[in-house]
Amino acid sequence: MDEPRFLLVRLGSMGDIIHALPSMGALRDTFPSVRIDWIVETKWARLLKGNPDVSEAIAFDRARPGGTAAKLRSAGYTCTIDFQALYKSALLAFASRAPRRIGFKSSYAREGLAAVFYTERLNPRGPHKVDHNLTLVECAGARATKARFPLAIEADDEERVAKELSGHGISEFFVLNPGGGWLSKRWPAARYGELHRSLVERFGWRGVVTYGPGEENLARLTIFAAGKPAPFAVPLGLGPLMALLRRAKFMVSADTGPLHLASALGTPVVGLYGPTDPSRNGPFCSDDVVVRNASASVTTYNRGASYSPAMMSITVEQVQCAVERRLGMRA
Numbered sequence: 001m002d003e004p005r006f007l008l009v010r011l012g013s014m015g016d017i018i019h020a021l022p023s024m025g026a027l028r029d030t031f032p033s034v035r036i037d038w039i040v041e042t043k044w045a046r047l048l049k050g051n052p053d054v055s056e057a058i059a060f061d062r063a064r065p066g067g068t069a070a071k072l073r074s075a076g077y078t079c080t081i082d083f084q085a086l087y088k089s090a091l092l093a094f095a096s097r098a099p100r101r102i103g104f105k106s107s108y109a110r111e112g113l114a115a116v117f118y119t120e121r122l123n124p125r126g127p128h129k130v131d132h133n134l135t136l137v138e139c140a141g142a143r144a145t146k147a148r149f150p151l152a153i154e155a156d157d158e159e160r161v162a163k164e165l166s167g168h169g170i171s172e173f174f175v176l177n178p179g180g181g182w183l184s185k186r187w188p189a190a191r192y193g194e195l196h197r198s199l200v201e202r203f204g205w206r207g208v209v210t211y212g213p214g215e216e217n218l219a220r221l222t223i224f225a226a227g228k229p230a231p232f233a234v235p236l237g238l239g240p241l242m243a244l245l246r247r248a249k250f251m252v253s254a255d256t257g258p259l260h261l262a263s264a265l266g267t268p269v270v271g272l273y274g275p276t277d278p279s280r281n282g283p284f285c286s287d288d289v290v291v292r293n294a295s296a297s298v299t300t301y302n303r304g305a306s307y308s309p310a311m312m313s314i315t316v317e318q319v320q321c322a323v324e325r326r327l328g329m330r331a
Contacts, residue, residue: 004031006140007072007096008038009082009089011060014238014257017047018264019129019284020083022147023137028053030142037075039068039092046238050152060092069095081136082118085109090117102136127279147284149264153246157239161247164240168232173206174199174323175245175262176231177253178222179215184304185255187272187311189218193225194316195252199323200229205249207231210241210258250323254311255281263288270322274310275300289326291318 006027010020017040027036038048039058048057061068072095080098082089085108093101094117105121106112115121122139124132130147138144165173176196180186196207209231211219219233236244245251245261250268253259255276263269263283271283273292277299282290294310 002078003034004078004141005035005076006031006037007075007077007080007093007098008036009080009093010084011039011041011089011092012044014044014047015255015260015281016084016129017044018149018151018257018260020133021047021051021053021149021151021264022130022145023081023083023133023142024051024053025148025150026134026142026145027137027140029145035075037077039072044238047151050154051150053150068092072096079140081140082114083133083136085114086111087114090114093117100140102139104132104136108132128282128284129280130284151242151261151264153242154239157243160240161236161243164234165247168206170206170208170232173208173232173248174203175208175210175248175251175253175267176222177210177251177256177258178218179211179258180254180256182303183306184275184302184308185273185311186307187254187314188307189221190225191314191316192222192252193227195319196222196226196231198316198320202320202324203249208244208248209233210244211235212258250326252319252323259283268326270319270326272311272314272319274298274308274314275302275304287326289322291322293318 010017035055037056038054039060042059045057045059048054077096077098079100080093080096082093082103085104101118102120103118105123106115109115122135124135176192178189178192209219209222223230245267246265248267251262252270254272263285269283269288271290274294278290291314293313298310
């Protein structure tokens with residue numbers, strides 16, 4: 001019998017790719033010598049660089065989808081697993097011509113009709129997105145193993161971050177990440193600024209504000225609200241961001257990719273949650289702390305264009321207490 005050849009499909013985004021890494025690890029532990037490729041959007045390929053579990057990270061070329069499809073067809077995959085459950089990901093799974101194409105049932109998929117392109121459709125098991133993804137690879141024959149997140153940090157990224165921090169006289173620091181995709185799952189910049197003042201007074205460490213493309217004004221508002229001493233903000237590519245987060249004392253963030261990246265790197269995290277469910281989308285590390293005042297009835301996943309009442313109900317005092325609890329300073 002020929003060895004299996006796996007293709008994993010998860011094009012983006014940051015947090016979702018991180019939550020699929022343990023599934024690839026389970027496949028690799030079960031099938032140590034087989035080919036396991038992963039197709040991913042170019043901007044997120046850095047998350048897979050240096051990962052010993054992947055044979056090849058295939059960058060998805062949006063400008064040449066036909067060339068990508070031809071490459072997938074020629075690889076001779078026996079099983080394709082689509083973690084994303086969108087039309088574009090399901091079509092790539094179909095284009096691979098793998099005889100087994102595993103994905104989620106239409107009732108779970110974000111774009112339900114994507115499920116018609118799979119040969120096997122499953123409802124997820126377990127509470128967290130990591131568990132949901134493991135449902136698919138276990139169908140493909142993988143054994144459950146301890147979740148791992150093998151994110152590789154390169155020496156050049158470490159050097160750049162060390163230089164940036166040194167240039168601002170920073171040695172010990174914490175990270176505030178005011179972004180978060182939809183406005184309805186963010187916490188206001190003014191509150192991050194107030195939290196910064198409180199944390200600096202409590203710990204004496206400097207604050208660093210992280211932000212992504214299009215979030216420059218959000219970082220400026222946070223710095224303005226913080227007053228003196230002002231936190232330091234710098235835009236970072238994905239590699240340097242990993243190096244920065246791994247050095248941090250802790251991170252405070254809403255439900256967004258950098259929060260999951262920090263948690264996967266082993267950095268202590270305090271997550272702020274409102275319309276999304278932390279049991280499903282929270283930091284995967286059981287030691288991390290979530291602040292949420294919302295009841296299950298406001299778990300909507302609606303991509304609202306204004307701050308949600310659930311997020312607005314979170315106080316600075318609550319978050320500081322959560323930080324102290326995460327650092328073992330409170331029972």
